[in-house]
Amino acid sequence: MDLRRKGRREARLKQEIEKYRASSPKITEQFADLKRKLTDVSVQEWESIPEIGDYSARNKRSASRASCRAGHSAREGPAGARACHGAGPQEQRRWWHRDAVGEGRGTVLSLKLDRLSDSVSGLTVVDTKGYLTDLNIMKIASNYFSSNAEISDIKKARLLLRSITQTNPKHPPGWIAAARLEEVAGKLQSAWQLIQRGCEEFPKNEDVWIEACRLASPKESKAVIARGVKAIPNSVKLWLQAxxxxxxxxxxxxxxxKGLEHIPGSAGYGRLMLLHRAVECCPLHVDLWLALARLETYDKARKVLNKAREKLDKEPAIWITAAKLEEANENTQSVSKMIERGVGSLQRGGLDIDREAWLKEAEAAERAGSVLTCQAIVKNTIGFGVDDEDRKRTWVADAEECTKRGSIETARAIYAHDLGVFITKKSIWLKAAQLEKSHGTGESLEVVLVKAVKYNPKAEVLWLMHAKDKWLAGDVHAARAVLQEAYAAIPISEEIWLAAFKLEFENNEPERARMLLTKARERGGAERVWMKSAIVERELGNVNEERRMLVEGLKLFPSFFKLWLMLRQMEARIGHGAMAKEVYENGLTHCPGCIPLWLSLASLEERINGLSKSRAFLTMARKKNPATPELWLAAIRAELGHGNNQEADSLLAKALQECPTSGVLWAAAIEMVPRPQRKSKSSDALKRCDHDPDVIAAVDKFFWHDRKVDKARSWFNRAVTLAPDIGDFWALYCKFELQHGNADTQRDKWQATSKAVENSHQPVDAILRRVVLALGVEENHNAAEP
Structure with missing residues (x-):
């Protein structure tokens, strides 16, 4: 029944409430129309409205006080006093105490306001924003009268601060003051909740976080400050609080x-504050001192480093930083002195000088751009812990290691110190010159080479390097002058004579080259002088003079096989085939172990008398020179050239048994097997000789034929890296990049092209293009054959 009547009962109650509200409206509803009109009130009218106060309470209190004073002045006795106050003497004393407390509180408040104020031009100015946070709430002693006053004040303050936080929730001091009020009232949980809300409202205000850290328990304070620095990572106050x-x-x-890492570079002042506080808290941490010195000006940085040396008298980093500071301010004379003083001070303090550690500091100084500091460190510490007999070897090894790590200035400083001790050591000058050639400038290399030949006038390699440097720089006259000085210093040096010949010959001065070689022959030149003389005559087209030079040279040096090869080439060039064969036979009599002579004779016999004669000479060559892969390869190619594939396979099997690690033979094996078997054969070859350039080149061609361009390019790079002096590999690589097709016909093209007379003065890139062109022509010719 109750449930059935519930609907009617609620409807009736609602009607009664609406009727009551219609007859007795709320104050807010009565003045709703007036409140809407307040939007038309101007700012001046708002400011002219007087402040309202509790005048009734004030009037009542004033009337009571006046009545009491009147009663006492009349001296009407107890009856008169009771008539005045309506109570006895005890109640009168209470009124007097209340007045005294009120006056005392007013005096204290006025004193606080005076302290917070500042006189500016005769006016009293109070910081209203800081008043809420800086004013410490005083607790009044709890007695019968003061406790009531304190409770009343807390309630009023709570209402006031609640109004502040509600009407202006974006005012941080209001939340801080509300939390402190609850703390004074003894309600720590309420204070913590209020400051938590303040942190949520103002995550970017450092004062709120610091207040929250203060109100938190010791266990929670670190977590609170961690949240704060996460919200404001560049706040110096929060990091200091942490x-x-x-x-x-x-x-x-x-x-x-960690705070230093998070503070951005623009906050220089904040970082300085943080570092000043840091060195106060942690005076034994050198990193903080050095960071502070880097941020200060020159004069202040010197003072900071002096203080750091007082605290940390055994720390090398302080002396090194001081040297960098002097170098940065262009006090170059003080850099070396600073390092010298530092090393001496550390030694007197009982610290062992670790040479390896100081060299690492020198490399670090170089990376930081402090070259003078790097040189000073090397100069003053490189000799510690090294025996006199090991100095040269140890210092050269240190310089080479620094060069590998890219510390060129450190290596240069080590070589400079090394040469100051071993000034006549040719090997050190060569290494120093090589360093300048690879990583220095032309001027720096010139300085080193001039000093090198000055202190080592009998070292022909230094003279040659100096002359070549001038020649490569395009100054032929200077190179010629250097070689003339070298003649005077070492008149019997064949290398200098040949270098002078090459300079004149390569610069199209054949007559000057011929004159130099004539003088060299008169001074008793060796076989190379006669070979170069024949080359000059060949260049000038004097066949008879060329033959004379070769014949006279062979009489003096019959075991020099290159003269026999040049004489055979000359006879073949002018069409004297029989004379060429005779030259080979005579050459093999004097040089039976010369493989190029055997190969050339076999090739000549194949052209003149056919395969059988060539086969016989190659068999004889293999008997006299066993385990020679080049002879086996020549026999295999001869059989393949005449279509004898089975004989070629048989020879290849025997060759691999005799020379199982020969790269050229494994490369031929890869090329000779059918295409489906090349992958397995390549795998076998790589197992036998993984780093052989001929095998790598053969695998290159295998990938190229299978159109695996990326792999082929990678293996071509590997081949030319392993054997950068083999021109055939470069030509093959160039042809691959130009996409000229199959390159199986590229055998020996580089040698033939580069040694041609018309190409004797051509640069390497021109010869390479001609080799590629020859490969393309030969391939097109082979493709046109049936």
Whole structure:
């Protein structure tokens, strides 16, 4: 029944409420129309409205006080007093105490306001924003009268602060003051909740976070400040507060260094504040001192480093930083002195000088751009812990290691110190010159070479390097002058004579080259002088003079096989085939172990008398020179050239048994097997000789034929890296990049093209193009054959 009547009962109650509200409206509803009209009130009218106060309470209190004073002045006795106040003497004393407390509180408040004020031009100015946060709420002693006053004040303050936080929730001091009020009232949980809301409302205000850290328990304070620095990572106050919460110096140092990492470079002042505080908290951490010195001006940085040396008298980094500071301010004379003083001070302090550690500091100084500091460190510490007999070897090894790591200035400083001790050592000058050639400038290389030939006038390699450097720089006259000085210093040096010949010959001065070689022959030149003389005559087209030079040279040096080869080439060039064969036979009599002579004779016999005669000469050559892959390869190619594939396979099998690690034979094996078997054969070859350039080139061609362009390019790079002096590989690589097709016909083209007379003065790139062109012509010719 109750459930059935519930609907009617609620409807009736609702009607009664609406009827009551219609007859007795709320105050807000009565003045709703007036409140809407307030939008038309101007700012001046708002400001002219007087402040309202509790005049009734004030009038009542004033009337009571006046009545009391009147009663006492009349001296009407107890009856008169009771008539005045309506109470006895005890009640009168209470009124007097209340007045005294009120006056005292007013006096205290006025004193606080005076302290917070500042006289500016005769006016009293109060910081209203800081008043809420800076005013410490005083607790009044709890007695019968003061406790009531305190409770009343807290209630009023709470209402006032609640109004502030509600009407202006974006005012941080209001939340801080509300939290402090609850703390004074003893309600720590309420204070914590209020400051938590403040942190949520103002995550970017550092004062709110610091207040929250203060109100939090010791266990929670670190978590609170961590949230704060996460919200404001560039706040110096928060990082300092976080460091203050740590108990050990190590943890303080970690916090401060982490703060330095998060503070951006624009906050220079904040970083300075943080570092000043950091060195106060952690005076034994050198990183903080050095960071502070880097941010200060020159004069202040010197003072900071001096203080750091007082605290850390055994720390090398302080002296090194001081030297960098002097170098940065262009006090070059002070850099070396600073390092010297530092090393001496550390030694007197009982610290061992670790040469390896100081060299690492020198490399670090070089990377930082402090070259003079790097040189000073090397000069003053390179000799520690090294025996006199090991100095040269150890210092050269140090320089080479620095060069490998890219520390060129450190290596240069080590070589400079090394040459100051071993000034006549040719090997050190060569290494120093090579360093300048690879990583220096032309001027720096010139300086080293001039000093090198000055202190080592009998070292022909230094003279040659100096002359070549001038020649490569395009100054032929200077190179010629250097070689003339070398003649005077070493008149019997064949290398210098040949270098002078090459300079004149390559610069199209054949007559000057011929004159130099004539003088060299008169001075008793060796076989190379006669070979170069024949080359000059060949260049000038004097066949008879060329033959004379070769014949006279062979009489003096019959075991020099290159003269026999040149004489055979000359006879073949002018069409004297029989004379060419005779030259080979005579050459093999004097040079039976010369493989190029055997190969050339076999090739000549194949052209003149056919395969059988060539086969016989190659068999004889293999008997006299066993385990020679080139002879086996020549026999295999001869059989393949005449279509004898089975004989070629048989020879290849025997060759691999005799020379199982020969790269050229495995490369031929890869090329000779059918295409489906090349992958397995390549695998076998790589197992036998993985780093052989001929095998790598054969695998290149295998990938190229299978159109695996990326793999082929990678293996071509590997081949030319392993054997950069083999021109055939470069030609094959160039042809691959030009996409000229199959390159099986590229045998020996580089040698034939580069040694041609018309190409004797051509640069390498021109010869390479001609080799590629020859490969393309030969391939097109082979493709046209049936």
């Amino acid at each position: 460091a203050k919460l740590e108990t050990s110096d190590l943890n303080k140092s970690r916090v401060l260094r």
